[in-house]
Amino acid sequence: MQSILIVDDLESIHEMLDAVIQPIGYNTAFATDGEIALQKIREEHYDIVLTDINMKPMDGLALLAQIREADPNAIVIMMSGYANIDNATQALKLGAFDFLTKPFKVDQLMNSIARASTEGKKRRQSGEAAAAQNSILLSGDSEANKSFIERLNRAAKLPTPLLINGDSGTQKANIAALVHAKSDRADEAFVAIDAKKAEPGELAGLLFDSEGAPSETILSAQGGFIFFANIDSVPNELQAALGTLIRDLKGDTRVICSSSRDLEKLVEAGKFEDGLYFRIANNALQVPALRDRPEDIPALALAYFAQNRLPFNALGEGASALMQGYRWPGNYTEFQEVLSAAAEVAEGQTIREGDLPEKLRDISSWPNLDSYLAEQADRYKKSVLKACQGDTEKAAKILGIDAADL
Known part of the structure; x- marks a missing residue:
């Protein structure tokens, strides 16, 4: 259920608005001045803030400016008992969604809240869709x-x-x-x-x-x-x-x-x-570790470049080979740091082998085959044992080893 914070120094306004708003399916909360409202907003998200302009010590316009910093996703509807064009213009410039002049009709209020609710859903869906689409973690085939x-x-x-x-x-x-x-x-x-x-x-x-x-x-x-x-x-x-x-x-x-x-x-x-x-x-x-999906690294890199608006469209063959062979102990966080460092020194539109940090280029520090295979074998043993819910006999049978080796 969506929530509305009502901010007005008159409690009679709280009661009147609550009687109108609650029946249409919103949770309501109240504040008698801007400072109390701001404290509430910092502690909890409200989908819509319905606030008067003329309050002390913090008026509605000052509150509006603070809300933009405290909770940019909150949608603010301003109210005023004075039909002041300057106030309305300033409120809209500061990011208010709507401006209502008291006394307003119930259908005006309902229409404003309905439009604010729709706008809020659009913003959330747009932001979430963008986050999902732009998440580099999901890139690769x-x-x-x-x-x-x-x-x-x-x-x-x-x-x-x-x-x-x-x-x-x-x-x-x-x-x-x-x-x-x-x-x-x-x-x-x-x-x-x-x-x-x-x-x-x-x-x-x-x-x-x-x-x-x-x-x-x-x-x-x-x-x-x-x-x-x-x-x-x-x-x-x-x-x-x-x-x-x-x-x-x-x-x-x-x-x-x-x-x-x-x-x-x-x-x-x-x-x-x-x-x-x-x-x-x-x-x-x-969540799969990056070392378990090395073939996705070129796609992950392109997604990172696009997400951060960097002017690169490819990994060079040498850079790609090094990055796909590296063990990535820091996983995706380290991967992004490596690409960020490479982007600082790279020229043109391709990240090349020489642009990568020394730790990737110095392959002499990489583990030998026995060490690498032992690590992979140990990881697989743990996965099978977990899938068998700790049953060592069952896991050992699947793995073809002695239970004592688990």
Whole structure:
């Protein structure tokens, strides 16, 4: 359900507008001045802000300018009891969607809100479609990428919690955003909490209020998505409570989690709460590492150039060969940094071997064949063991090895 923040210093206006707006299917919130409104907007996204101009200490025009910085996606409708052409012109120049002169008729208000709602949906859909289309992660025709896109599209349609696994640098937050964009809740909120970036006390405050109930941050995702990035970094003392919170959100708010570490192994080591793990791990999406889809590198590079409006249209043969042979320990993040560095020194429209950083050109530092094959074999063993849900006998039979070697 879309939300409207009503900003007016007269509470009687709040009551009047609420009586008109709530029945047509909007959540409403209220503020009596611009400063209170701005604080609310910084804490929570509102699809539409309906604000008076004549308020103190911060008037509606000053608030409008601040909203453009705090939440560029909010659509603002201005109201004024004075038919002032200068105010209306200035409001529209500052980015207001519409300007209503009090007293206005109910059908005028309804028409303005309906048009604002339609415009908001267009902006979100346009932005999300552009994000999905321009995501370099989905570029390329390899079987690994095709399979991943198919699984991504399927995961986006499921209502259950989703766990996104992937090595460091596989940009799991971008994948979570793509799941949101491709879901049937694309018009609803997408709220992200990164457990790795928050101190334990700060993280607890983001999850729960002083009485242990879901926080305002969690409640702001109602009907949409909540993304718990780096859930493997949640402190042990918060894990059980987070599992209960996710259970209570089931069906009402879609939950996505991400991890760069193997949660199953953390559970076995007693470092991750098993109840939380089983709550989130039934629907999992593995992001392929860049080394597992080297044939996509030319397409990924072209997508990066286009996304960043760089004047390059090809990788030279030598550069392409080096990039496809490199192991990419930093995955897509490192890949973009390499292309950015190469673009700084390259001439013409082609990235050539000599434009690449030394670490790619110095192939003497690459691992020998035995080391590389051993690493790949170990990775495959882990994949098969995980698919067998930890059953070493079953995994060993599939792999044709002794269970003791797992």
